[in-house]
Amino acid sequence: MARGERFGTRRSPRRTGGSGRRGWAGGAPSRYGDGLPYPAGAYRDRLSAGRVLAAGVRGYGRWVARAPETRGLASGLAALYPAGEVMHALGPEPLLVGALAPPLALSTWVGTYKAHRSVKYSATLTATVAAVPGWLAFAAHWGAFNLPTLVGYTSTAALAWSAFTWSDVLRERRAWQARQLRWDALATAVGLEDSKLISADDTRLGQCFRIDIRATGKRASQLARPGSGLAEDLAAHLALPTERVRISADAKHAGIIVIAVQLIDPWQGEVTHPALSGTASADAARRSIMDGPLVLGLDPDSGDDLALSVFDKAGGHHTFLVAPTGSGKTTLYNNLIEQASDRCDVLVMGIDVAKGTLGAIWGQVLDAHAGIGEYDKALQILAWAGVVITERSRASGGRNHKPSPSAPVLLILIDELDEVTGYNSPIGTQAKALVEKIYRRGRSAGVVLATASQRGVIQYTGTKDPHANADNKIVLRVNRASEMNNVIPGWELAGMPNMETYARGVHGVALVVDGNSLWRAGRVRDLSDLDAVEALAGRRGAPVACLESAIAAMLPGYGERHHRSVPASAVPSGGKGIGGGCATRSDGTDWGINPADSTAIDRLAQDMVAEIEARLTDMPAPPAQPTSLNELIAAKHAVEHADANDPAVNRAIPVPEHIARPILRLLAQRGPAGARRDELVAAVGRSRSVVAGWLAILRDHGSITALGAGRAARYYLREYAPGDDASEGYEP
Numbered sequence: 001m002a003r004g005e006r007f008g009t010r011r012s013p014r015r016t017g018g019s020g021r022r023g024w025a026g027g028a029p030s031r032y033g034d035g036l037p038y039p040a041g042a043y044r045d046r047l048s049a050g051r052v053l054a055a056g057v058r059g060y061g062r063w064v065a066r067a068p069e070t071r072g073l074a075s076g077l078a079a080l081y082p083a084g085e086v087m088h089a090l091g092p093e094p095l096l097v098g099a100l101a102p103p104l105a106l107s108t109w110v111g112t113y114k115a116h117r118s119v120k121y122s123a124t125l126t127a128t129v130a131a132v133p134g135w136l137a138f139a140a141h142w143g144a145f146n147l148p149t150l151v152g153y154t155s156t157a158a159l160a161w162s163a164f165t166w167s168d169v170l171r172e173r174r175a176w177q178a179r180q181l182r183w184d185a186l187a188t189a190v191g192l193e194d195s196k197l198i199s200a201d202d203t204r205l206g207q208c209f210r211i212d213i214r215a216t217g218k219r220a221s222q223l224a225r226p227g228s229g230l231a232e233d234l235a236a237h238l239a240l241p242t243e244r245v246r247i248s249a250d251a252k253h254a255g256i257i258v259i260a261v262q263l264i265d266p267w268q269g270e271v272t273h274p275a276l277s278g279t280a281s282a283d284a285a286r287r288s289i290m291d292g293p294l295v296l297g298l299d300p301d302s303g304d305d306l307a308l309s310v311f312d313k314a315g316g317h318h319t320f321l322v323a324p325t326g327s328g329k330t331t332l333y334n335n336l337i338e339q340a341s342d343r344c345d346v347l348v349m350g351i352d353v354a355k356g357t358l359g360a361i362w363g364q365v366l367d368a369h370a371g372i373g374e375y376d377k378a379l380q381i382l383a384w385a386g387v388v389i390t391e392r393s394r395a396s397g398g399r400n401h402k403p404s405p406s407a408p409v410l411l412i413l414i415d416e417l418d419e420v421t422g423y424n425s426p427i428g429t430q431a432k433a434l435v436e437k438i439y440r441r442g443r444s445a446g447v448v449l450a451t452a453s454q455r456g457v458i459q460y461t462g463t464k465d466p467h468a469n470a471d472n473k474i475v476l477r478v479n480r481a482s483e484m485n486n487v488i489p490g491w492e493l494a495g496m497p498n499m500e501t502y503a504r505g506v507h508g509v510a511l512v513v514d515g516n517s518l519w520r521a522g523r524v525r526d527l528s529d530l531d532a533v534e535a536l537a538g539r540r541g542a543p544v545a546c547l548e549s550a551i552a553a554m555l556p557g558y559g560e561r562h563h564r565s566v567p568a569s570a571v572p573s574g575g576k577g578i579g580g581g582c583a584t585r586s587d588g589t590d591w592g593i594n595p596a597d598s599t600a601i602d603r604l605a606q607d608m609v610a611e612i613e614a615r616l617t618d619m620p621a622p623p624a625q626p627t628s629l630n631e632l633i634a635a636k637h638a639v640e641h642a643d644a645n646d647p648a649v650n651r652a653i654p655v656p657e658h659i660a661r662p663i664l665r666l667l668a669q670r671g672p673a674g675a676r677r678d679e680l681v682a683a684v685g686r687s688r689s690v691v692a693g694w695l696a697i698l699r700d701h702g703s704i705t706a707l708g709a710g711r712a713a714r715y716y717l718r719e720y721a722p723g724d725d726a727s728e729g730y731e732p
Ligand SMILES: Nc1ncnc2c1ncn2[C@@H]1O[C@H](COP(=O)(O)OP(=O)(O)OP(=O)(O)O)[C@@H](O)[C@H]1O
Pocket: 271, 323, 324, 325, 326, 327, 328, 329, 330, 331, 332, 507, 508, 509, 523, 524, 525, 526, 527, 528
């Protein structure tokens, strides 16, 4: 090897008259620009000691630049040793030199703690910086070049260097650099050179990366487009199926893409229904429809509910469901009825003239239903709905209906809509007019439709109203992607999944789109076991809500419908509960139920017991010993100042179950990945400052540990706290 080459010196192309290309292989072939090549191994310049030294210094500089903090500190500490001897030779007043230590220490602590909020890191740096004048003062007096001082100095320097190198801040930084390097390698492989990793967060099923793509010359929309191939390339490099890598444009920054990688198969578990799996919440009290949307299933990506709002502050929202045979329509309707019938101010009616499943399974839960071939009944239900709309609109002047148990939202489910309004339906013409009325006028009157058909074309719906007036669109597994256009035009551009190919082989998938075109895809809760569902319906019993008595009285045949029929003689004196509506008191106000309807009363009584129990579950038992006001104030003060407390004080503070449980549960789920403070704040559902205080107390209890500070801080269960190498990251 040539000498110049060995020492890393490089000939200047300018001086050699070369081509100007950098690097060894493409070096200048000619001497003095005369076109004659150098003989192998011959150089024009002689190698001097100065050049070797300069090359050495440059090489060392480059070496330090690769890890400036650790190598820079090591170099500084090494240089300080002889500097001590120089001080000794110069002979300044040691006390004066040492006096620099306190101000230096103070400014270092303030600067580093403000930046990183890490006590360990700041303390190490402060001690190291303060030790410099201390060392120089010591050396000025005693000299540096003697054996005991050498041993003392090297061991102290090694200690300071190690503490700094393994501080939480540097470990976080190293882990981040490692992630960045891994991303760089992946980015190069998929043609995204010059992109930059901005953040990497753990998700329920994997990780989510935000990538700055401004330097790549590509647009976020271009990369996020389904046909861009980026997701497929990334999936190939990560050895995952393509659908487990999702690319989207950042909603707030056009130069950033978001890459969600699912390392865990989202479909590996069943989506069981809490009412069947025994995991239903202890809060058994029936809620109002205004308390939140109905829950149909789970979005496996985010773990969020697959929700459907049928009524909220904006009034009713009709639902248009397209579901080919075998796609899970019955299961979805089971979920819809289960959820709606659990609200105290919703009445559900079902029309299923083709298969009769709704009435056969949920008969006693439904306020009325039409089964196989019961076309007259179907028309009657639709006509009742029309009267309810007219009467409520008359009473309210078109204002949005306010649901209550005695004036409930009326939710009418129609399965196989083509059997009712389709071209071949025996009641098509009459039913079409009634269905159109509900679709067009039912929103503000609290009369809501959920219709299902196998296809989204007019031959099946009989009318364009489901397309035009249903806010909610639901598409289950379809046989052809083009079928989705009949329901949700522009679904592809909006980034919605193709329900022909979405989660192949998985039953019960659904895409739910609301009136604002916000969508969520996932899996419907498994209520496909009809025997279990029938038993559930039996437990649920008759609805508590009942129509306004005045309106019920106007509905022909309403009082004679199955279990809700109430003989007029059974209505209490003074009451006007006619035809199965809510009875009214003599002053004209509603009782809320029909007092003659024994099932409703039984149900109400059960609900009341359940509600009382649910409300009492969180009540603390009265303490055996009384607590003085002073003790309470002192305890409040201690909790509020947990951050500043002595650890012994924090250890004496018991952490309440409702605080400790969500924190420890989340950290246990996360394992070695830990969790950020804002995630824990969200899990506990209290303010940031309150949770920060409890985290400090849990730390002093020894239940959890924290690494890093500020936004970089991560919390772990003690057994999962990372050891020396916290750099777990992007492990495909
Ligand atoms: N959410 C789900 N979870 C698990 N399995 C499901 C789910 N939904 C549907 N299935 C499976 O798919 C089968 C068909 O479902 P379902 O009976 O609900 O479909 P359908 O659309 O009503 O069919 P059809 O139109 O023929 O009556 C069920 O027996 C069940 O095995």
